[in-house]
Amino acid sequence: MSQTVSYQPEPTLLAAIDFYFDFSSPYGYLASELIDALGTRFGRQVNWHSVLLGAAFKATGATLPVRQPLKSDYFLHDFARSARFHAVPFVQPMKFPLSTQHAARAFLWLGERDPLAARGLAHAIFRAYFTAGRDIDNIDTVLDIAASLGHTRAPLAEALSSVALKERLHIEVDRALARGVFGSPFFIVDGETFWGVDRLPQLERWLEEGSF
Amino acid sequence: MSQTVSYQPEPTLLAAIDFYFDFSSPYGYLASELIDALGTRFGRQVNWHSVLLGAAFKATGATLPVRQPLKSDYFLHDFARSARFHAVPFVQPMKFPLSTQHAARAFLWLGERDPLAARGLAHAIFRAYFTAGRDIDNIDTVLDIAASLGHTRAPLAEALSSVALKERLHIEVDRALARGVFGSPFFIVDGETFWGVDRLPQLERWLEEGSF
Numbered sequence: 001m002s003q004t005v006s007y008q009p010e011p012t013l014l015a016a017i018d019f020y021f022d023f024s025s026p027y028g029y030l031a032s033e034l035i036d037a038l039g040t041r042f043g044r045q046v047n048w049h050s051v052l053l054g055a056a057f058k059a060t061g062a063t064l065p066v067r068q069p070l071k072s073d074y075f076l077h078d079f080a081r082s083a084r085f086h087a088v089p090f091v092q093p094m095k096f097p098l099s100t101q102h103a104a105r106a107f108l109w110l111g112e113r114d115p116l117a118a119r120g121l122a123h124a125i126f127r128a129y130f131t132a133g134r135d136i137d138n139i140d141t142v143l144d145i146a147a148s149l150g151h152t153r154a155p156l157a158e159a160l161s162s163v164a165l166k167e168r169l170h171i172e173v174d175r176a177l178a179r180g181v182f183g184s185p186f187f188i189v190d191g192e193t194f195w196g197v198d199r200l201p202q203l204e205r206w207l208e209e210g211s212f
Numbered sequence: 213m214s215q216t217v218s219y220q221p222e223p224t225l226l227a228a229i230d231f232y233f234d235f236s237s238p239y240g241y242l243a244s245e246l247i248d249a250l251g252t253r254f255g256r257q258v259n260w261h262s263v264l265l266g267a268a269f270k271a272t273g274a275t276l277p278v279r280q281p282l283k284s285d286y287f288l289h290d291f292a293r294s295a296r297f298h299a300v301p302f303v304q305p306m307k308f309p310l311s312t313q314h315a316a317r318a319f320l321w322l323g324e325r326d327p328l329a330a331r332g333l334a335h336a337i338f339r340a341y342f343t344a345g346r347d348i349d350n351i352d353t354v355l356d357i358a359a360s361l362g363h364t365r366a367p368l369a370e371a372l373s374s375v376a377l378k379e380r381l382h383i384e385v386d387r388a389l390a391r392g393v394f395g396s397p398f399f400i401v402d403g404e405t406f407w408g409v410d411r412l413p414q415l416e417r418w419l420e421e422g423s424f
Binding site for chain 1: 282283285286289290293294296297389392394405407408410411413414417424
């Protein structure tokens with residue numbers, strides 16, 4: 001009995017989806033609750049990147065919609081409606097928007113050690129802000145959230161007050177800007193860019209068909 | 213044999229969908245190719261309103277995305293991709309954006325006489341601009357398009373040069389601004405507002421469920 005050796009093609013290594021978000025972005029929060037399932041469905045890893053929108057807004061000359069007359073009421077309404085549309089729990093925080101550098105630095109620091117744990121922290125921060133209205137601008141709140149997930153307070157607290165981590169986040173944000181990221185959520189896959197949670201249907205089509 | 217008289221409820225009179233657009237808006241054009249089918253599916257009349265975005269942009273302090281660094285490349289790419297996504301023919305016009313007051317006035321003038329014909333003119337203007345790159349900023353182009361649909365040139369030409377029509381469009385735009393319209397496309401139905409062709413799925417959900 002002869003033994004045939006069949007040709008086994010290498011499994012195609014699909015490029016990851018880069019997911020950029022700012023912790024104060026409601027649509028970024030919605031995307032954070034949806035993107036991993038999409039990645040899993042299409043065998044794509046999702047790499048999470050927390051960015052600071054302030055830098056991007058300075059680069060584009062944009063102002064936050066909630067700071068623009070006429071638009072602010074619409075957007076506050078749309079945040080909550082979009083959350084219901086996607087069946088994601090959402091409560092508009094009173095303090096909005098807010099600075100997210102502590103949250104972004106904590107995410108970056110943990111991600112350098114344990115990317116999966118960092119994703120857990122990102123979910124916890126987003127949910128603390130967008131379902132419980134917690135003040136994630138406060139460094140102690142960020143430390144409390146991390147501690148509630150079992151992370152030791154002291155090393156993170158030390159990192160959050162270090163210049164080195166601040167610098168590394170700065171580099172990350174610059175890198176994102178250089179890739180064309182100007183809003184949250186922002187997705188890049190196969191060199192294709194998608195801005196907004198409302199582009200998930202197009203991202204999905206892209207993952208399905210390779211291109212369209 | 214007794215005859216029962218069954219109670220016949222009045223047919224529910226469903227409110228119309230107000231559809232606001234600017235003739236230089238690519239997403240407004242895409243919406244113009246999609247909204248009537250949605251209205252028909254749910255038994256809703258669609259009332260078309262051409263507005264001038266310049267006025268709304270002045271009121272909100274917004275600038276056109278294509279005039280912002282970083283964003284312009286993204287948007288040019290997204291216009292075409294969104295058109296493919298919705299299977300609507302689209303060719304990015306070289307002259308973009310442009311002034312749309314002649315087109316908007318022609319639409320308004322015809323709409324005062326024959327709303328259905330005005331809708332036909334709107335389709336023709338949008339398609340002339342977004343599939344054939346015609347210069348709809350030019351008053352003669354607008355007249356040519358109207359003439360190609362069988363409308364007599366002279367009365368429209370006279371109206372387009374009148375102060376009265378200019379004034380009436382001004383009032384229309386102010387009325388739209390007063391209702392909260394700040395972009396194109398913009399939809400209002402049952403007092404609920406939706407901005408963007410990417411809100412059509414939420415508008416559809418609204419029409420299906422009454423509210424969500």
